[in-house]
Amino acid sequence: MLWSRFISRLFKEAKPYLQARDDFKHARISHQYALLLMGREQGDKKIVEPAVILHDVGWSCLAPQQIALAYGVKAGGLEALELNRIHEVQGAVIARHILQTLDYDAVSTDQITLIVERHDSGTEIATAEEGMVKDADKLWRFSQIGFWKEVERQQVGAEELYRHLDKHLWTWFFSLTAKELAENELRRRAQEMRLVLPETPGHTS
Numbered sequence: 222m223l224w225s226r227f228i229s230r231l232f233k234e235a236k237p238y239l240q241a242r243d244d245f246k247h248a249r250i251s252h253q254y255a256l257l258l259m260g261r262e263q264g265d266k267k268i269v270e271p272a273v274i275l276h277d278v279g280w281s282c283l284a285p286q287q288i289a290l291a292y293g294v295k296a297g298g299l300e301a302l303e304l305n306r307i308h309e310v311q312g313a314v315i316a317r318h319i320l321q322t323l324d325y326d327a328v329s330t331d332q333i334t335l336i337v338e339r340h341d342s343g344t345e346i347a348t349a350e351e352g353m354v355k356d357a358d359k360l361w362r363f364s365q366i367g368f369w370k371e372v373e374r375q376q377v378g379a380e381e382l383y384r385h386l387d388k389h390l391w392t393w394f395f396s397l398t399a400k401e402l403a404e405n406e407l408r409r410r411a412q413e414m415r416l417v418l419p420e421t422p423g424h425t426s
């Protein structure tokens with residue numbers, strides 16, 4: 222199968238599992254960031270692309286109220302951690318099932334599912350590919366579509382989300398490329414906030 226056709230097929234297979242948190246666009250945009258990162262740094266596309274497309278299929282195992290508790294600016298405490306862990310662990314199970322259905326090679330499948338299982342936890346990475354997936358996932362929050370989507374679905378103010386992202390800018394990312402992309406995006410979000418909320422003081426870029 223052509224690689225581009227395989228990627229389209231993977232999006233199609235992942236789509237039903239991405240409905241729970243309305244994550245299809247998140248997967249698309251994170252995939253675009255992963256391509257951007259791979260264009261600038263070394264990374265195996267056979268690992269990075271499937272992992273980033275499939276990384277959030279595990280939200281399909283949680284109820285909407287659990288999802289709301291498990292992630293975002295307001296998430297905290299043991300319950301949030303446990304629920305978040307479920308989306309990683311179950312996501313790895315579902316990702317393996319999808320890849321096996323498509324006859325993907327076993328060694329790559331093991332590496333991909335390991336990344337899915339760790340994508341939102343830990344501050345260490347085992348491979349460059351894991352770092353790229355984690356960076357591409359986080360970059361979504363800084364993107365125009367991602368930022369305003371998160372304002373809406375987390376029910377937080379744009380300023381609050383902006384401050385949260387600004388605080389984590391220098392701790393979340395593994396590559397300098399991702400940090401720079403995030404910083405540039407955040408500057409654009411600050412400009413948009415001045416347009417949307419012109420009376421709100423205190424935005425910094």
Ligand SMILES: [Fe+2]
Binds near residue numbers: 276341
């Ligand atoms: Fe996730």
Ligand SMILES: [Fe+2]
Binds near residue numbers: 247276277358
């Ligand atoms: Fe994600």
